[in-house]
Amino acid sequence: MNQLPYDTVIFDLDGTLCNAEQGIVSSAMYALEELGYQLPEGVDPREMIGPPLVHGFEQVLGLPPEQTARAMELYSRYFDREGMYKYTVYPHIRSILRALRAAGAYLAVATSKSEKPCRAVLEHFALTRYFDKIVTADSSHSIAGKAELIRRALPERYHRAAMVGDRRYDMEGAKANGIDGIGAGYGYGSDQELRDAGAEHIVPDTEALRALLCQGVDIPRGFFLTVEGPDGSGKTTQVNLLEKSLREYGFSVLRTREPGGCPISEDIRQIILDTKNMEMSPACEALLYAAARAQHVVQVIRPAVETGMLVLCDRFVDSSIAYQGGGRELGMETVQQMNAPAVGDMMPDATLYLDIDYRLALQRRMGASAPDRLELEAFDFHERVQKTYERLVHDSRKRFMTVNADRDPMAVAKDALAMVLARLEQEE
């Protein structure tokens, strides 16, 4: 704990923890339009981000004071319904919070937002639990200065504290409280603004913020998540959607796939999937998959998990057990043994299984593109693959999360994300 550069860190929300641009600007534009106003010429609506809302409507957008109460009502209505879902968490923020938390730092939020939207955003992104205190403006009408909010966010005692924020209000507030101001140069204020307001440091991105705040801090282990399913289960689409969502939640995601994921393993992939290699023996195939995996684990998966990343891997050893163990009838145990030196202790922390009948899945796949060598195999091969997957899911119920994949892709993605987030939450 004494090794931390700052044992107490107060964060601003919009433009510091979260990219709020789309959420705030769309809500403000909605309110303006509903009131029959237009955005004044030359005004950047992003200026709305940072100061209290009432200030934004009156001083940035130039609304007459008698209209602001109504404008804020309209703004809130849109924000609750749509605006807040346009927020994203900046990359690395989650790993910064996790690392600081694990190292025993006191963390708080001080924002000029009112309590309801602030809490809604933090809850939506499952960030609430990282903070000892969340200080908001008392109501949307409040103009409590940032210095006062920061003062309330600070603990009774601390060794060295910093306020991280993207606007001058944050830096001035830090100064007024005698603590360091760290300017989030990636937010909505300019470097000049932050410097003039007395920023101690200005970080251009969240990677630099992590370097500054987490100097000398042990990075907590990341997470290894795999996605499995039969050919044609819509796995690629689901992995794409999951990756996008997890990034928006601020996870540091490393996306990879098997067979492949690094140059040696991608070369092996070519050999395995090449339709000219029809005579490849099942054992040769299984050993090639295991060989590709061995390199992938050493070169990509393990280093990433050890540096706190969330590794999202499209297929892993379960595929070998299902396809070579079941499909090719080498037996589950034999394939498990073949993979032991490749996998070592890097078993996935969780595995998302896309559950769909193999006949339906194959039909989908055949319609989508030219089938590769494995896809041309007889239907009973795929039936055995499915049965083996089902055995695996049954035998490792704690690791697997099963989602019904015989539905609209967006519905599958929604459920898959909810399951993954719930599992990640257990980890932290």
Ligand code: TYD
């Ligand atoms: P790929 O193009 O990745 O297909 P998909 O989009 O369905 O994942 O090809 C991977 C093929 O390799 C797929 O048919 C499953 C098979 N496979 C195995 O048989 N064993 C394994 O260990 C792995 C990783 C994949």
